Amino acid sequence: MRTQSARMGDSLYIYLTGELDECTVSRAREEADNAIDRSTGCSRAIFNLAGVRFMDSTGIGFLIGRYKKLQRYGMRMYLENPNPDADKILSLSGVYSLMPKL
Amino acid sequence: MNEMYLKFLSRSENEIFARNVVAAFALPLNPTLDELSDVKTAVSEAVTNCIVHGYRGSEGWILLKCKTEGDFLHIEISDDGRGIEDVEQALTPFYTTLPDEERSGMGFTIMQTFMTAFSVQSEAGKGTKVRMSKQFGAKATEDAR
Ligand SMILES: Nc1ncnc2c1ncn2[C@@H]1O[C@H](COP(=O)(O)OP(=O)(O)OP(=O)(O)O)[C@@H](O)[C@H]1O
Numbered sequence: 001m002r003t004q005s006a007r008m009g010d011s012l013y014i015y016l017t018g019e020l021d022e023c024t025v026s027r028a029r030e031e032a033d034n035a036i037d038r039s040t041g042c043s044r045a046i047f048n049l050a051g052v053r054f055m056d057s058t059g060i061g062f063l064i065g066r067y068k069k070l071q072r073y074g075m076r077m078y079l080e081n082p083n084p085d086a087d088k089i090l091s092l093s094g095v096y097s098l099m100p101k102l
Numbered sequence: 103m104n105e106m107y108l109k110f111l112s113r114s115e116n117e118i119f120a121r122n123v124v125a126a127f128a129l130p131l132n133p134t135l136d137e138l139s140d141v142k143t144a145v146s147e148a149v150t151n152c153i154v155h156g157y158r159g160s161e162g163w164i165l166l167k168c169k170t171e172g173d174f175l176h177i178e179i180s181d182d183g184r185g186i187e188d189v190e191q192a193l194t195p196f197y198t199t200l201p202d203e204e205r206s207g208m209g210f211t212i213m214q215t216f217m218t219a220f221s222v223q224s225e226a227g228k229g230t231k232v233r234m235s236k237q238f239g240a241k242a243t244e245d246a247r
């Protein structure tokens with residue numbers, strides 16, 4: 001699992017790559033949170049999921065956790081490019097109502 | 103018909119191993135990629151639950167049994183951990199006993215949605231056993247009708 005981030009204008013982009021599960025989530029959490037903490041001035045964070053080959057409910061918990069953190073910074077959260085498998089559990093769990101898919 | 107048993111420690115690095123073993127075992131049934139992905143996700147949910155809820159970070163054994171029967175794959179995943187007091191409540195979407203650890207309470211809902219059949223047997227203090235089955239080609243048969 002790899003987490004990379006980039007800033008473009010007032011947007012923070014977080015790119016996740018690999019398999020997001022209980023084994024990999026703590027590192028992803030730490031790296032994503034570091035990126036968020038360094039993103040002062042950004043109004044939104046976009047999580048790019050194109051590289052996520054596998055994700056289970058642990059990934060849902062991870063995304064909701066980041067959503068709550070971003071809320072404390074007054075930032076909005078969006079999701080981008082989930083593969084069809086990730087899309088299936090994201091839809092099922094209703095997270096798109098909190099963090100719309102771009 | 104084919105059968106297999108696997109016993110492994112409740113370490114999170116074994117999750118990827120467990121779901122890939124089941125996927126490899128199911129291959130002779132010619133699953134579609136979607137079906138295989140459903141099975142892997144459901145296995146991952148059950149194994150994660152054994153690790154984070156059943157054993158709560160302490161080490162214990164997880165038992166995984168698989169059986170093929172016609173176009174069905176039957177899976178049993180069990181732990182000897184804390185068990186569940188109220189199974190019906192645990193099955194409720196979004197219900198979790200660990201909200202502070204970023205759990206969403208979706209695991210059982212995902213298993214139920216992704217698999218053809220699903221059941222849980224649990225006793226507080228004794229452990230938990232999840233049984234689930236997937237029928238491969240079920241969607242193709244439906245679409246052909
Ligand atoms: N193997 C188990 N041993 C003990 N309790 C369990 C076990 N599996 C599930 N539970 C209980 O059932 C509840 C619901 O499980 P479920 O997988 O649906 O959600 P979760 O694990 O809490 O969250 P998520 O799966 O979304 O990360 C858990 O919070 C836990 O209390």
Ligand SMILES: [Mg+2]
Pocket residue numbers: 057147150151208209210
């Ligand atoms: Mg769970």
